[in-house]
Amino acid sequence: MSETSPVLRLTGISKRFGAVQALTDVDVALFANEVHALVGENGAGKSTLVKILAGIHHPDAGRIQLSGEDLVLSGPAAARDLGIAVIHQHPNLFPDLTVAENVFVGRLPRNGVRGVDWGELNRTAQRLFENLGVKQSVSVPVRGLSVADQQLVEIAKSLSLDARVLVMDEPTASLSSHEVERLFTIIRQLRGRGVAILFVDHRMEEVFEIADRVSVLRDGRHVITAPINELNPAEAIRHMVGRRLETLFPKEQATIGEIALEVRGLTRRGVFSNASFQVRRGEILGLAGLVGAGRTEIARVLFGIDRADAGEVLVAGKHAEIKSPKDAMRLGIVYVPEDRHAQGLVLDFSIAANVSLPIVERLSRLLVVDRVQERQIATDYSKQLQVRSTGVEQVASGLSGGNQQKVVIAKWLATKPTVLLLDEPTQGVDIGAKAEVHRIISQLAGQGMAIVLISSELLEVLGMADRIVVLHEGRVAAEFARDDATQERVMAAATGHVEA
């Protein structure tokens, strides 16, 4: 490894969003002819760092130096002009323009007064792809290309810009293994030409296959940077999870009863496959895994929003057909979705109207909703969950995040469910409210409800769950009993690194 001066050096980068400190004092240096992997848990700050390099976010503090010169990335155009190319997880291309137009968008070759020189455009674009050793027609529209091919278009674009730094944000996330191999061949080729590459990923096997150097982020801080041969996957994972102060969650002991929900070989093509697990009454089952591992997708199928291609769901031991959320609700399964604004609450509605929404038909007498009963139910559940409001007639948009989340939970409790699917229930909720949500979850399990808790926060899963199922790329990678689960073991399974 050459110890020459770095192409790009970040020093002391900090960035805060509202109350969240996304990055604190991060140092990273990228060298020419090197693939530098950046790893970390969900929310460790990887994406923020990428967006700072892309010129989308501006750091609150710190220096960015390109070939030793200080610079300010005022926007995406500035980053591009300075030779920093960023390939986002989901390529941002124009689906109705051709491949060649996408490569040269904004700087199409001109031909005097007649406008775009199409011949020149296509020839140049074709040459770029040949350079990459890829067969790709450049005159077809981008719409219909696979994600892998779209990434190649982005790579071709970065080549045409003579990018010195190439940043790739989880480029392999939606690629097949064959496509990953092709991508790696191209990455190695670019490395050979002197490009400095930052490769953001969380799959250990890939990182150890492609990278020359690894940096680990944890909770927005830089933990370690080391040449790849001085670190092994287990050590990298240990650095990712670290040893943080255990926050104590009020997990109460609950009597665990019979099986409430059983899933056998559930498959939704291209999303998750052969998922099998069971939850008992009174039990909290943690579904752990990285973003995109298929946790939310399984919950959506169990709630009838999406359909499974194969597999069986049993509710209370009986085969269940779940074709719509209505079916799921009838079977006693409810789903508190990840994004409460987009999927959970009707912000214009009062607390009472939100709570009664799933049962509004049952509350109706001769078409008309029984307001007295509605108020009563909403008040009861609001009390149980301690929703802080001016009363159940208060409009939901005026509540704090934690209280909105409680209203969403109250809404589902009103349907008297037996299985509660909770998807990231404490996301975007402040610490005080978080503990309260945990208390509620624990209390509900104590009442005999079966709870499936999806969470990206390891500590939350470890603290709350009686049992943990870890998903990796749509498959069940491991299952741990509460006492066997450690941060390291769960993270290893989630990143596809099977312990020796």
Place this chain on the structure above:
Amino acid sequence: MSERAIDSPTSSALAGRIGLERTLTLVARLREVGIVIVLLVVVAIVTVQAPLFFSISNFEQILLNVSLIAIVAVGQTTVVLTRNVDLSVGSVVGLVAFATGDLLKEHTLGVAGAIAVGCLIGLGLGAFNGLLVAVAKVPAIVATLGTLYVYRGLDFLIAGGKQVSAIDLPRGYLGIASSTLLGVPTLILAAALIALGAAYLLRNSGAGRQLYAIGSNPTAAEVVGIPTQRLIFGAFVVCGLCAGIAGVLWGSRFGSVNALAASGLELQVIAAVVVGGVNIFGGSGTVVGAVLGAILLATIENALRILHLSEFWLLAIDGAIILLAVGTDAAIRGYFQRILMRTGRR
């Protein structure tokens, strides 16, 4: 502070928020109050300029003109609440009006029968719109633009240049619009009854609540298990039925019907709905607001005619009122949104 408080607020910040909440709710209600105020101002100004304007018979005339639009606006509100729009209502009114008139003229059916058939035609045409939008997933603006022309074409096909005149129509039918009940014209009573009934159901029925939920947050509605497709279909059926009722009454009110009857009505109706504070992006607004919007526009039209102002002013003022209504809405919402942001959501 409400005595029903679930949990006593602890900080003054919360108290401030509650005040803000109240103001926000008030502002939402204010929309209707606002229209009434503007209405009163218009009445006052015009009365000073032309005392003739201020008479019971003139107000009755205005309300008679509003009645049919108001009935159609009830249906349109139902559709707009779900984030859709029905541009075909004018054609439905026209087609139903001619069909009903023709049935009566040829003595095919009695008055009651013709009215029933007319309403059913409206319902069927609405159902077809509903199929296009809810089942075939054609964007409402395109689907109903298509049926606007198709339904009007059918109207021309049946009418073929003919006209139904007052002499062709039975007295019992013509009497519907001209008769009064307790001194109030039946037509106005019918419109009021339909509007109030719809307002009550939209506010208090399960389906009404679900319609608002669909417009306000479609994803959440889906997740809650609301049968979105069926309800949107239903909204179009209701809209078609309302247009059908207005169509049935058309001949009775105006005495004569030709193939051009009620063309352009859809724009008047949408104007009334928008001025009445129904959010064109769905989820909020009331039938009462829409009807008040219709009354305001009709009053201004009447006033301008009494003041002998030209047609140009009429259209320009209608346009200005729409922009004013929507503009004020956006400004007020933006203002409170900013305050809410500042007091913080966490």
